[in-house]
Amino acid sequence: MQTLRLIIQLLDRNTSERNISRQLHISRNTVKFYRERLQQRVYSYKQLQGLDDELLSEIVYADLPSTQDEDERKQDFRQRVPYFLSELERTGMTRQLLWEEYINQHPDGYRYSQFCHHLHELGKVLQPSFHARYNAGELMMIDFAGTSMYYVDRPTGEQINCPVLICVLSFSNYTYVEALPNGRLPALIAALNNCLRYFKGAPLSLKTDNMRQVVQKSNRYEPTFTELIQQWALHNNIALVATRPGKPKDKAPVEGHVKISYQRIYAPLRDQVFFSIQELNEGIRRQLEVHNNKNFQGKSYSRLWQFSQQEQHLLQTLPDQPFMIKHSTSAKVQKNYHVTLGEDWHHYSVPFHHIGKQVTIIYDQQTVEIYLNHHRITVHKRFFNEHGYTTLKEHMPENHHAYQQQKGWDSDYFLRQALQVGPATRSYIEGVLKGRQFTEQTFNSCRGILRLGSIYGKERLEAACHRATHAGSYSYKTLSNILANNLDKAPDIAQTTLFQTPDHDNIRGAAAYE
Numbered sequence: 001m002q003t004l005r006l007i008i009q010l011l012d013r014n015t016s017e018r019n020i021s022r023q024l025h026i027s028r029n030t031v032k033f034y035r036e037r038l039q040q041r042v043y044s045y046k047q048l049q050g051l052d053d054e055l056l057s058e059i060v061y062a063d064l065p066s067t068q069d070e071d072e073r074k075q076d077f078r079q080r081v082p083y084f085l086s087e088l089e090r091t092g093m094t095r096q097l098l099w100e101e102y103i104n105q106h107p108d109g110y111r112y113s114q115f116c117h118h119l120h121e122l123g124k125v126l127q128p129s130f131h132a133r134y135n136a137g138e139l140m141m142i143d144f145a146g147t148s149m150y151y152v153d154r155p156t157g158e159q160i161n162c163p164v165l166i167c168v169l170s171f172s173n174y175t176y177v178e179a180l181p182n183g184r185l186p187a188l189i190a191a192l193n194n195c196l197r198y199f200k201g202a203p204l205s206l207k208t209d210n211m212r213q214v215v216q217k218s219n220r221y222e223p224t225f226t227e228l229i230q231q232w233a234l235h236n237n238i239a240l241v242a243t244r245p246g247k248p249k250d251k252a253p254v255e256g257h258v259k260i261s262y263q264r265i266y267a268p269l270r271d272q273v274f275f276s277i278q279e280l281n282e283g284i285r286r287q288l289e290v291h292n293n294k295n296f297q298g299k300s301y302s303r304l305w306q307f308s309q310q311e312q313h314l315l316q317t318l319p320d321q322p323f324m325i326k327h328s329t330s331a332k333v334q335k336n337y338h339v340t341l342g343e344d345w346h347h348y349s350v351p352f353h354h355i356g357k358q359v360t361i362i363y364d365q366q367t368v369e370i371y372l373n374h375h376r377i378t379v380h381k382r383f384f385n386e387h388g389y390t391t392l393k394e395h396m397p398e399n400h401h402a403y404q405q406q407k408g409w410d411s412d413y414f415l416r417q418a419l420q421v422g423p424a425t426r427s428y429i430e431g432v433l434k435g436r437q438f439t440e441q442t443f444n445s446c447r448g449i450l451r452l453g454s455i456y457g458k459e460r461l462e463a464a465c466h467r468a469t470h471a472g473s474y475s476y477k478t479l480s481n482i483l484a485n486n487l488d489k490a491p492d493i494a495q496t497t498l499f500q501t502p503d504h505d506n507i508r509g510a511a512a513y514e
Contacts, residue, residue, distance in 0.1 A: 001053045001056065001057065003024060003026065004034065004056070004060065005049065005056075006024055007020060007024065007031060007034050007035075008038065008045050008048050008049055009045075009049065010023070010024075011035060011038070011045055012045035012046065012049070017031045017032055017035065034060070037060055038060065041059055043059065073106075073108070073109065073110070074118070076106070076109075077109070077110065077118055077122075078122060080102070081118075081119065081122045081123060084098055084102075084119055084123075085119075085123055095115070095116055095119065096112070098115075099112050099115045099116075102115065103115075134170040134171045134253075135171060136171045136172070136310055136311040136314045137171070137201075137203055137204065137311055137314030137315050137316075138170070138171065138203060138204050138205065139169070139170045139171070139203055139204070139205050139206075139207060139241075140167055140168065140169050140170070140195075140199075140203040140205070140206050140207070141167070141168050141170055141206075141207045141208070141253055141254035142165060142166065142167045142168075142192070142195075142206065142207075142208050142254060143165075143166055143208065143209060143254045143255065143258060144163050144164065144165055144166070144183065144211065145163075145164040145165075145166055145258050145261060145262070146258065147164075147262070147266070148161045148162055148163050148164060148179075149161075149162050149164055149179050149266070149269075149280060149284075150162060150274075150280075151273075151274040151275060151276055151277055151279065151280045152273055152274065152275055153275075153385060154275050160277075160385070162179040162180055162181060162182075162277060162280065163179070163180050163182070163183040164177060164178070164179050164180070164261070164284075165177070165178050165179075165180055165188065165191045165192075165195075166254055166257055166258055166261055167192070167195045167254070168253050168254045168257050169199065169203065169307065169311060170207075170253045171306075171310070171311050172303055172306040172307040172310065172311045173253060173257070173296075173303045173306070174199070174292060174303045174304065174306070174307035174311070175257055175260075175261075175288065175291060175292060175303065176194075176195040176198045176199065176288070177261055177265055177284050177288050178191045178194060178195070178281055178284065179277060179280050179281055179284060181277055181384040182384065183213065184213065185213040185214075185226065185228055185229065186228075186325050186327075186364075186365055187365065188213050188214075189228065189229070189232050189323065189325060189365075190365035190366075192232065193322040193323060193324075196236060196318055196322075197318070197322070199307075199312070199315060200312060200315070200318075201312060201315025201316055201317065201318060202236045202237060202238055202315055202316040202317075202318055203238065203315060203316070204238065204239060204316070205238060205239040205240070205241050206233065206238050206239070206240055206241065207241040207242070207243065208240075208241075208242060208243070209242070209243050210223065210242055210243070210245055213226070213229070214226060214229045214240070214242070215242050218242065218245045219245075220244050220245065223242040225240050225242075228325065231323070232323045235319060235323040236316075236318065236319065236323065237316055238316075260291070261291075264287060264290065264291045264294075265284055265287040265288065265291065268287050269283050269284070269287060277384075291303075292304045292307075324364050324365075325364055325365065326362060326363075326364055327343070327362070327363050327364070328360060328361070328362050329341070329342065329343075329360075329361050329363075330358060330359065330360050330361070331358075331359060331361055332356070332357070332358055332359075333350050333354045333355050333356060333357050333358075333359060334355070335355055335356075337349055337350055337351070337352040337354070337355055337395055337396070338350070338389065338391070339359060339361060339370060341361060341363060341368060341382075343363075344382075344383070344384050344385075344386060345386040345387055346382075346383050346384065346385065346386065346387070346388050346389075346390065347387075347388070347389045347390065348361075348368055348370065348378075348380045348390050349378070349380075349389075349390065349391040349392050349395040349396075350370055350377055350378050350395060351377060351378070351394070351395050352395060352396060352397050354372060354377065357372060359371060359372050359377070360372075363382060364382070365382065366381065366382055367379055367380065367381060367382055368380045368381075368382050378392070378395070380392075411433050414429050414433065414443070414446040414447075414450070415429060415430060415433075417429075417450050418430075418446075418449075418450065421450070421453050421458045421461055421462055421465075422458065422461075422462035422465070424462050424463075424465040424466040424469060425449075425453075425458075425461060425462050425465045427465070427469055428449070428465035428468060428469050428474065428479075429446055429449065429450075431469070431474040432445050432446055432449065432474045432475070432476075433446065435474050435475075445475065445476045448476040448480075449461075449476050449479055452464075452476075452479055452480065452483060455483075456483045460483060460488050460489075461479070461483070463488040463489075464479050464482040464483050464487075464488040465479065467482060467487065467488060468482060
């Protein structure tokens with residue numbers, strides 16, 4: 001409209017079309033088009049300059065064919081867009097399938113690329129996004145990532161999957177991420193306690209989707225929360241809020257940060273192997289610091305800066321002690337002087353002289369306390385690996401301490417001991433260690449082989465290992481038989497015949513099968 005008004009102003013001054021074109025940097029045809037349109041009206045140039053934009057636009061563009069006129073094909077497509085969008089929300093439906101259905105009904109319709117383009121453009125109009133504003137210190141949103149992370153259990157080599165919790169302060173987008181031992185409510189509450197300590201304060205409210213750990217009964221207006229999460233919220237003076245069922249955009253900030261976590265935490269850690277959940281969370285924390293210190297895209301400040309400068313001082317002060325869930329159960333001390341915590345199926349030791357007694361186990365996310373007649377007899381750090389054993393040396397009888405020493409054995413230990421005998425013994429022990437899927441299963445064999453050196457002497461053990469290595473047989477029994485039968489003293493020629501079937505008349509030749 002500004003250009004149009006300049007054209008009217010110059011025409012009122014009797015400026016030629018050529019000069020108007022040169023001054024305004026537009027084509028002469030454009031100037032000619034507007035001059036002819038304006039001359040058809042009853043208004044003078046002075047009167048046109050006094051009109052507002054809306055009225056001037058109606059005068060100039062009246063009776064012109066609209067540039068927005070659509071052909072019948074696009075009009076038909078526009079009417080179908082709501083149906084297309086609703087169908088795409090159904091499980092398994094894709095744009096390719098929609099297009100195939102569309103083109104079967106309308107062979108003259110859009111090809112696939114144009115179909116996707118128009119669906120995208122028209123869908124933006126029918127599904128606009130709302131930019132929500134949040135107040136500092138007011139709201140924290142939480143969600144579980146769709147993909148878990150894992151660590152490797154050293155003794156078994158088992159891959160332990162861990163759900164990942166993501167918490168976001170909606171005003172500053174300051175983020176906290178933690179891998180949990182499991183997805184149950186006690187683990188969630190422990191992670192939320194860690195989150196509040198990381199933020200150094202508590203927001204006024206917490207919003208989550210209708211996850212079963214938090215919401216006992218979903219409802220659009222009055223959801224029912226589980227009793228334990230309500231106790232945690234009261235302890236920290238936090239109000240609980242749940243999203244509408246099936247409306248993930250109600251917590252859009254944390255939904256977006258799930259995707260960002262895949263890019264900035266999962267991806268950088270993808271090739272690292274962790275051997276405990278503590279190591280895993282240390283790796284997550286390092287990448288989390290990088291994420292929070294990284295500037296927002298297109299902005300000169302980071303999440304950490306916005307949090308520390310504008311939000312942290314508005315968070316509520318945390319209670320002196322974090323909320324802690326205490327559970328109680330009873331158990332009988334088994335003959336192996338351990339009790340079983342049924343929730344995790346993990347076994348914890350007690351002093352062996354309490355075998356057969358009934359004890360009480362008080363436990364939370366961090367510790368396991370064991371009481372006998374209201375007197376605490378031991379305390380352990382809690383572990384979550386099923387069927388695992390946590391044993392303290394002082395709980396064992398004297399004759400079991402040797403077994404406990406075995407826990408410190410590893411491949412390097414046996415290789416060092418074998419090298420003291422000789423290089424053949426070391427090579428043989430290395431073959432034994434590689435003979436089983438789990439190296440720990442070979443430790444007793446290695447122990448027995450080394451003991452043969454104290455029975456027969458290191459020189460004979462070295463010679464026996466030399467012979468057995470040539471035969472490719474790696475076991476304690478092989479060496480024991482060689483030494484018991486003095487085969488280690490046989491001439492060198494026996495090396496090639498020791499493990500071969502001797503020639504005799506009862507062997508069939510090729511002629512027997514003609």
